[in-house]
Structure formats: structure tokens, C-alpha cells
Amino acid sequence: MSWISKPNKTTRPIRLMLGLSPLLLPYLVLFCGGAVLTACQSFGVLTPLPHAGGVLDAYTTLLRDASFFASFGFSLWVATASAFLAVAAGAFLAYRVWRLPGRLAPLSLVYKIPLILPHIAVAFLVLIFWSRSGVIASVAHSLGLIREMHEFPNILYSGWGLGMILAYTLKGAPFAMLLALALLARFDIRQIQTAAMLGASGIRIFFTIVLPRLAPALHTGFIILFLYSFGAFDIPYILSESRPGMLSIHVYNIYFKHDLARRPEAMAILTLMFAFAVVFIIAYSRAVSRLENGVRKL
DSSP states (O other): OTTOOOOOTTHHHHHHHHHHHHHHHHIIIIIIHHHHHHHHHHTTSSOSSOOOSOTTHHHHHHHTOHHHHHHHHHHHHHHHHHHHHHHHHHHHHHHHHHTSOGGGGGGGGGGGHHHHSOHHHHHHHHHHHHSTTSHHHHHHHHTTSOSSGGGSOOOTTSSSOHHHHHHHHHHHHHHHHHHHHHHHTTOOTHHHHHHHHTTOOHHHHIIIIIHHHHHHHHHHHHHHHHHHHHHOOHHHHHHOOSSSOOHHHHHHHHHHHSOGGGHHHHHHHHHHHHHHHHHHHHHHHHHHHHHHHHHHHO
16 A cells, blocks of 8 residues: 555645635635726727727726725725624623523524615615605604605715615624624633723723623724715615715726726726725724734723
8 A cells, every 4th residue: 555645745736736626616706807807908908809008098098986985985984884883782782681680591592683674675674764765764653753745854865875884884784793792702701701890980991891801803894884885876776865875886886887898997897995904904903903902002
């Protein structure tokens, strides 16, 4: 049996790659192939129609387009607000669920319901409840709080993206809870009991003892929720304002509702969104790392 050799340092990575090939090949073909094609078309290469302009024409067009910057700022606002609210609500609710008595713990599983709902279903729920012809407006009319439909606040399409923020928060808060509860399951409750015995209030215990322990999970959740909200299409398609719209809607309009000659412009927006996501992850991770190092030094 001497012909059977043990894997050495040279063959081990090769065998690992071969073992992961069923997972890596679809990723390389679909994701990486799509990303490369998108980047190429943004430069006018491999486009459906021959590109007569320069390599950077699509990018220079975007830099002169005020609607692109308006959509970018609007997407940034919606993603930041919704991710922050979802993470904040998830951390607080996870702490309250963790402190529930044992007999009530099974009832807390209701928070997982939004996790199994598609994003578009959550968008329709927000639309059904919070539109001017929705459930809450109807209840307000029945109670005599409003007389006409237009008297109900225009929450969904107010120009601030409140409908999308509400939907993303409703969908993202249970996800943040799931991450936070995974850490709280290994948390020693005696630290909280000791702090309470020493006179610390519940708010101080949460912010000084519990929240720092949840920080790694909350930072990860914020990055995931932010990037999804920034580039998603489903919820904005239902709840987005027309002007300014989310970047995903802006790309959709250019891609499907304009001439094929504008295809490089749509691909340039997608390329810039991908580049922004990479830069955001790196910058956010470094900022968090520096902040944590500064706190340790103190």
C-alpha cells in the first residue's frame, strides 16, 4: 500500500478546491461571470449594439446626471435608516426575549414569522396597513379621527422613503434578533444580576454590559441589512417614490424602458454599486476595529 501517499502541503489545497468545485463552479460561472460581463458592458464591450462612444462614456454621463446622484443619496438614506432601526430594534427585542421566563420562551418564536416572508410580501403588508386606503386609515375613519382619505398622513410616498424604511425594518429586525440571541445564549446572566445588586439601572445594564457583547453580531447585521436595502429591487418596486427613486429602480428604468444604446449606462451604475459595497465593507470594518481598539486602550 505504499502507492497511497498522504496529502502534503502542496496537494492539500488542490484537493480542497476539487472537493469544493461543485459549489465553486456555479459561483464562478453565475456570479463572477455576471460581474465581469457587467463591467465589460459598462465600458462598451460585449454590448447588444455596437458601442460608438469611448470606453468611459457611460461613467462620464452619470457624473453629469443629477438624477443619478439624487437616487444615490436617496438609496443611502433609506439603507442607513432602515439598517440602523432594524439593528437597534433587534438588539432591544432580543434582550427582552432573552429575559423572558422559561414558560413564555416558546411564545417568543413569533418573531421568526417575518423571516420566512418574502420581501415583496412584507412590502404588500406595509402597503395594506399604512396606505391612505389601508387598514389603519380605515380604522381612523371609523373612529371619527379623519373624514376624508386625504386627511390621513401620506406615510408611504412622502418623499422620505418611510414606507421602504418601515418594510426593511420589519423584515430586518428579526434577522438582527437572531444574530443577537445567538450571542446571548452564551452570555453569563450573573453579570447582569451582579450589576443590578450594585444598583445599576436596567438601561445602564443594557448599554454598558449587554450591548458591547452584542456589538460583533450587530455590526455584521448592519452591514448585511444596509447593503441589501441599498441595492434591492423588490420592496422599492412596490413602495419607492418616483422622484427620487432608488438606484435599483433607476437601473431598471434605463435597462428595460430605454434604448439598447443606454445599456452601458445601466451597467455602469451596477458596477459603481458593487464598488461602493466593497468600499463600504472595508471602511466600516476598519472604523469599527479602530473604535474597539480605542475603547480597549481606555
